[in-house]
Structure formats: C-alpha cells, structure tokens
Amino acid sequence: RASSGSRRALGWIPFKKGSAKWVNGQVRFAGHYFRVWDSYGLADYEFRAGSFVQDARGRWYFSVSVEYQPNATPSRKAVGVDLGLKDTATCSDGAKLKAGRFYRDLEDALGKAQRTNKAQRVRAIHAKIRNRRKDAIHKFTTHLAERYGVIFVGDVSSAKLVKTKMAKSVLDAGWHQLKTQLKYKAIARSGVFEEVNEAYSTQVCSCCRAKPDSSPKGRTALGIRHWICSECGAEHDRDINAALNILAAGGIPVSMEESSPFRASEDVKARKDGNPCLHHQ
Structure with missing residues (x-):
C-alpha cells in the first residue's frame, strides 16, 4: 500500500479465527508479538476473527471478535427518549444529555489548521471532536441500558435535517451513534430497544392525549x-x-x-x- 502522498491508503490486515492469540500479555500474530493497551482483559476471552486497523492519525488498533456471556439488566422498567438539538437526548424520567457543541467548540482551531495546511493538526482536532462526542454518548447510553430493560427512541431522521440550516448542529449531536449504542447495549443486557414513530410527540399533551392549540407547532x-x-x-x-x-x-x-x-x-x-x-x- 502507499503510506504517503495522494494515493495513501490506511492499513487493514484481517485475520481468521485462530490466527491471533494472547500470549504473556501480548498479541501473537504471524510469528510476531505486539504490545497493546489491554483495557478489556483479553486474557479472559477466546479470540475469533478480527483485524489490525490503522486510523487517519497513523495509529494501529487490534480489533477482534470474542465470545462472552452478557449480564441481563435486572430492571424491566421502560423509558422513552426524545432526540433534539438544545439537549441531545431527553428521557421520560427527566434525565437529559446536554448538547456538547463538540465541533463548534473547536471550529476556530480547526479552520486555522486547515488554512495553514497543517494536515496532522487537522486530523488530531477531528479525532478530539470524535472522541469527546463518543465519550459523552457512551456514558449516557451505558447508564440507560443498565437502568432500563426497555428503551424506546423517536425515529427522528438525521438525513432529512442535514439538508436544512440546522445541518451542523444535527451532525454534531451524533443521533445515529447514540441510537446504535443504545441498541447493542440493550441487546447485550437481554433488554429491548425499539424506534417508534414520534409524529406529533411535541404537540400532543402526554397527560390528556389532546393536541391543544397551546402546544408548540412547526x-x-x-x-x-x-x-x-x-x-x-x-x-x-x-x-x-x-x-x-x-x-x-x-x-x-x-x-x-x-x-x-x-x-x-x-x-x-x-x-x-x-x-x-x-x-x-
């Protein structure tokens, strides 16, 4: 592969089950040993298929599938989640995930790096934005998945809203990532995740089920x-x-x-x- 220039390609080395093993705190693959930051306790799992992958900053990651026994969420309580822009997510119990403004907070620094053609700095800022967003969403979704056994989320469409003036805020909110995390975390805990039709959810009174003239519209x-x-x-x-x-x-x-x-x-x-x-x- 080309490691530099306009034809530069990121590294990707796939492997089959049994090709990679955990030996003495290192990953052994193709006769070589690789040190990794073991944040998951890899010695406790049996490796299946996976790959070595490189990100835009040149960092390499060991990505592997493993088998494990999920712990079911003891609670069978249900929660509804409304996605928005002022608050990224609002739950029916009153909990909220505040909008992080991850991109907007670093927009000026990103623009300066782009104008001065500092490609490495640009990649670093994009990585920081992505990591901050992912961290906030991970903490919020893990809390919900552990507390509730049934999770309902409105089927708001990011694809439609990115065509409006709110596009930058919509992309910065990370709704798709939030829904994806909620889904796999609920499934991993033997819970239920479902997207439901959120039409008129803002206008209808959740108390009497009427759609009064006093409700906000449009x-x-x-x-x-x-x-x-x-x-x-x-x-x-x-x-x-x-x-x-x-x-x-x-x-x-x-x-x-x-x-x-x-x-x-x-x-x-x-x-x-x-x-x-x-x-x-």
Whole structure:
C-alpha cells in the first residue's frame, strides 16, 4: 500500500479465527508479538476473527471478535427518549444529555489548521471532536441500558435535517451513534430497544392525549421550551413531554405520579377525581 502522498491508503490486515492469540500479555500474530493497551482483559476471552486497523492519525488498533456471556439488566422498567438539538437526548424520567457543541467548540482551531495546511493538526482536532462526542454518548447510553430493560427512541431522521440550516448542529449531536449504542447495549443486557414513530410527540399533551392549540407547532415554535395544555391545564417541559409520548407510542402506560416531572395547575388539582391526567393508557 502507499503510506504517503495522494494515493495513501490506511492499513487493514484481517485475520481468521485462530490466527491471533494472547500470549504473556501480548498479541501473537504471524510469528510476531505486539504490545497493546489491554483495557478489556483479553486474557479472559477466546479470540475469533478480527483485524489490525490503522486510523487517519497513523495509529494501529487490534480489533477482534470474542465470545462472552452478557449480564441481563435486572430492571424491566421502560423509558422513552426524545432526540433534539438544545439537549441531545431527553428521557421520560427527566434525565437529559446536554448538547456538547463538540465541533463548534473547536471550529476556530480547526479552520486555522486547515488554512495553514497543517494536515496532522487537522486530523488530531477531528479525532478530539470524535472522541469527546463518543465519550459523552457512551456514558449516557451505558447508564440507560443498565437502568432500563426497555428503551424506546423517536425515529427522528438525521438525513432529512442535514439538508436544512440546522445541518451542523444535527451532525454534531451524533443521533445515529447514540441510537446504535443504545441498541447493542440493550441487546447485550437481554433488554429491548425499539424506534417508534414520534409524529406529533411535541404537540400532543402526554397527560390528556389532546393536541391543544397551546402546544408548540412547526419550526417557528422551536424556541418554546415550556407550555401549558389548554385542555387539561398540565404544565409541560417540551422535550420531556415528547419523551413521554414516545414511551406511550411504545405501548407503555404512563403514570403521571410516577414518571412525569411536570405539574398540573391549581384548578386541575382541585378536580382530581375526574382528571384524565392522573393515569392514561
């Protein structure tokens, strides 16, 4: 392969099961020994097929498939997750993953490196952006997968939104990566992951299931973060309300007293017995 110039190609060396082995704290392959940063305890696993791969910064990684017995998540509780831009993800229990602005925080430094033709510096900045995003998403998704046995996520489309003025923020949020991580982490813990139709999840009141005139509608209402339902009087956080509707779209009944962080107005509390907000199917 060409290791430099315009025809430079990244290294990729695949191997079959049995070709690579773990010997005395090193990987033995084709008669050679390679030291690796063993962050997974490789001595405890049997190697299957894999490969040696090189990234854009010239660093080499040992990528291998192994067999292991997953530990099932003891909880069977369910959670709905709404994806957005102000907050990358909002859960029906009120937890949020704040937007990290990973690209925007380093945009000026990246532009300066590109203008001065410092290719190595450009690759390093891109790697830092990618690693920061991946780290934040990993911590958030691991927490959800360990706490909940059933996870529902809205089917928001990144491909459509990247054609709008919000493209840079959409790509920086990493929705696809977040959904991918949630899916394999839920499966690894014998949990359930499902994408559900999130149509009108922002506009519908998660309390009375009505679509009142007071709910935020369209792009012009993106700045509205809190609203009160004109039908039942429930007060909503925009994103948490959407997450509750996503949870309901997955077929899970939502109890206001157990899982909703919003509160009803005083006039609604006064007529508690006939209030559809207390529990809905």
